[in-house]
Amino acid sequence: MTTAPSSALFDRVALIGVGLIGSSLARAIRRHGLARTIAVADQGEGVAARALALGLCDEAGEDAVAAVRGADLVMLCTPVGAGEAIARAIGPALAPGAIVSDVGSVKARVIEMIAPHLPAGVHLVPGHPVAGTEKSGPESGFAELFEGRWCILTPLPTTDARAVDKVAELWRRVGMVIETMDPDTHDKVLAITSHLPHLIAYTIVGTAADLEDHLSQKVIAFSAGGFRDFTRIAGSDPVMWRDVFLNNREAVLEILQRFTEDLTALQRAIRWGEGDTLEALFTKTRAIRQAVIEAKQA
Numbered sequence: 658m659t660t661a662p663s664s665a666l667f668d669r670v671a672l673i674g675v676g677l678i679g680s681s682l683a684r685a686i687r688r689h690g691l692a693r694t695i696a697v698a699d700q701g702e703g704v705a706a707r708a709l710a711l712g713l714c715d716e717a718g719e720d721a722v723a724a725v726r727g728a729d730l731v732m733l734c735t736p737v738g739a740g741e742a743i744a745r746a747i748g749p750a751l752a753p754g755a756i757v758s759d760v761g762s763v764k765a766r767v768i769e770m771i772a773p774h775l776p777a778g779v780h781l782v783p784g785h786p787v788a789g790t791e792k793s794g795p796e797s798g799f800a801e802l803f804e805g806r807w808c809i810l811t812p813l814p815t816t817d818a819r820a821v822d823k824v825a826e827l828w829r830r831v832g833m834v835i836e837t838m839d840p841d842t843h844d845k846v847l848a849i850t851s852h853l854p855h856l857i858a859y860t861i862v863g864t865a866a867d868l869e870d871h872l873s874q875k876v877i878a879f880s881a882g883g884f885r886d887f888t889r890i891a892g893s894d895p896v897m898w899r900d901v902f903l904n905n906r907e908a909v910l911e912i913l914q915r916f917t918e919d920l921t922a923l924q925r926a927i928r929w930g931e932g933d934t935l936e937a938l939f940t941k942t943r944a945i946r947q948a949v950i951e952a953k954q955a
């Protein structure tokens with residue numbers, strides 16, 4: 658099963674967590690021949706065995722320490738809340754010169770949780786492939802997930818530049834476009850573009866579910882258009898998203914404050930029949946939609 662192409666970037670890649678993102682990365686690494694050996698560790702019940710059966714890796718088990726031994730790249734692909742315990746456990750087993758990276762949707766807290774447990778000589782290169790779906794588990798991954806999407810790296814000023822380049826090259830070879838920013842900026846940007854939309858979706862679907870029985874059943878039966886789109890997002894993994902909100906608390910609360918103020922202004926406009934206010938906002942947002950589409954096509 659081991660692939661040994663001459664263009665392999667890494668000798669042994671250890672993926673800790675082999676759900677949607679870990680399994681997509683395993684598939685993409687295999688497809689592009691980027692590692693000689695892929696070892697995975699996952700504590701989910703039966704997940705490691707399923708990853709092996711799917712042919713995603715050369716070795717699989719529950720023990721992260723065993724997976725990282727001899728690895729030149731360790732990629733943390735678990736919900737972000739698990740990062741600290743994993744880093745504490747694997748720290749002593751990491752080879753000098755090894756790179757530790759991650760795919761977490763939150764960056765500042767992840768760095769705070771992981772960095773203190775890494776020995777000197779091990780390079781931390783935090784990252785976030787901004788590509789995903791509402792699905793989870795090793796069966797839901799696919800090699801093309803990352804193609805044409807952004808990968809944001811948030812290295813510390815002290816991070817070894819060669820280590821950053823190597824992680825950037827990995828994501829580039831699986832099709833991503835690389836952007837570098839500081840962790841706080843990342844967390845603020847993602848709070849509005851990803852975390853708040855998920856919170857809104859969870860709220861709308863929760864509100865619909867709490868309607869009187871006869872109404873809530875009709876909502877499900879006749880759900881179409883907008884509401885259906887929200888149910889897709891609200892079907893995302895509960896543990897992953899619990900960890901995102903707990904670990905990007907400040908940025909999410911700040912953006913939620915602004916959002917609720919804007920929502921209250923809209924509520925007022927509807928109450929007082931201020932059609933001009935509504936139409937002006939909807940005209941502005943339509944232009945933003947157009948700009949987003951054009952940016953994607955560029």
Ligand SMILES: NC(=O)C1=CN([C@@H]2O[C@H](COP(=O)(O)OP(=O)(O)OC[C@H]3O[C@@H](n4cnc5c(N)ncnc54)[C@H](O)[C@@H]3O)[C@@H](O)[C@H]2O)C=CC1
Pocket residue numbers: 673674675676677678679698699700701702704721734735736737739743760761762763785786787788789790791792793794795894897901
């Ligand atoms: N789902 C998405 O669309 C995206 C997710 N991310 C980030 O990727 C990470 C993983 O998310 P998904 O792959 O979607 O989740 P997932 O739920 O599909 O996979 C997570 C895996 O981690 C395993 N796991 C949990 N705790 C563990 C531990 N202590 N040790 C070993 N394995 C453990 C679980 O058993 C599961 O198999 C998260 O940090 C998330 O923020 C980043 C981009 C997109």
Ligand SMILES: O=C(O)C(=O)Cc1ccc(O)cc1
Pocket residue numbers: 761762786787788789790791851890
């Ligand atoms: O499925 C969707 O619409 C997503 O937004 C996927 C996603 C989830 C989390 C991320 O950090 C990045 C992308």
